[in-house]
Amino acid sequence: MTYNIPRAGNEMRTSAYAGRADDVNAVTILVGTMTGTAELVANDMCDAIAATGREAAVLPMDELAAEVFQRPGVFVICSSTYGQGDVPDNAMKFYANLEQAAPDLGHVQYGVFALGDRTYTDTFCHGGRRFDELLTKLGATRLGEVMRHDASAGTVPEAVGLDWIQAWLADLTSVEAKAA
Numbered sequence: 713m714t715y716n717i718p719r720a721g722n723e724m725r726t727s728a729y730a731g732r733a734d735d736v737n738a739v740t741i742l743v744g745t746m747t748g749t750a751e752l753v754a755n756d757m758c759d760a761i762a763a764t765g766r767e768a769a770v771l772p773m774d775e776l777a778a779e780v781f782q783r784p785g786v787f788v789i790c791s792s793t794y795g796q797g798d799v800p801d802n803a804m805k806f807y808a809n810l811e812q813a814a815p816d817l818g819h820v821q822y823g824v825f826a827l828g829d830r831t832y833t834d835t836f837c838h839g840g841r842r843f844d845e846l847l848t849k850l851g852a853t854r855l856g857e858v859m860r861h862d863a864s865a866g867t868v869p870e871a872v873g874l875d876w877i878q879a880w881l882a883d884l885t886s887v888e889a890k891a892a
């Protein structure tokens with residue numbers, strides 16, 4: 713299965729999940745990655761979300777701006793960590809744009825799947841954590857705890873991601889039921 717993912721340099725992949733999510737139950741996964749692990753995780757999450765009947769989309773952060781949060785539905789940040797606890801290169805422009813534009817994200821609900829390596833003791837998963845702090849500051853509401861995948865633990869990130877997204881979707885469904 714392939715995906716419709718706008719990449720830096722206009723590279724595109726096409727998929728069953730092509731197109732803009734257009735319903736309030738949609739889940740959009742925003743991917744920050746350096747070497748592709750977070751994207752593999754996001755693609756598997758996308759399959760799992762679609763299997764529940766929800767619209768699902770994976771968007772690499774490369775060309776994103778704050779306006780992405782005008783999409784209907786909820787969001788998952790799936791981001792690794794580089795440098796001194798920084799967001800990865802493909803997320804830097806997006807992160808800076810969000811900080812600068814500082815939109816009111818009061819309507820946004822999101823989850824965070826952070827990828828990192830616990831051997832970086834002082835900055836473990838800080839890429840995902842930085843997004844979490846910024847979105848919270850902009851008024852968005854996090855659903856569930858930040859999930860941190862540890863590359864040094866020997867677990868398969870896609871498997872950990874799948875377990876997490878299933879539990880997260882269950883939480884989301886119960887929040888939606890209470891709000892209905």
Ligand SMILES: Cc1cc2nc3c(=O)[nH]c(=O)nc-3n(C[C@H](O)[C@H](O)[C@H](O)COP(=O)(O)O)c2cc1C
Pocket residue numbers: 744745746747748749750751791792793794795796797798800827828829830832835836837838863
């Ligand atoms: C040069 C370098 C710097 C890294 N810095 C951190 C860090 O500060 N904190 C952390 O938790 N993980 C750090 N990592 C680990 C990555 O975030 C982790 O391996 C992640 O799974 C990579 O995902 P990606 O392939 O999607 O980029 C670093 C890895 C490399 C190669």
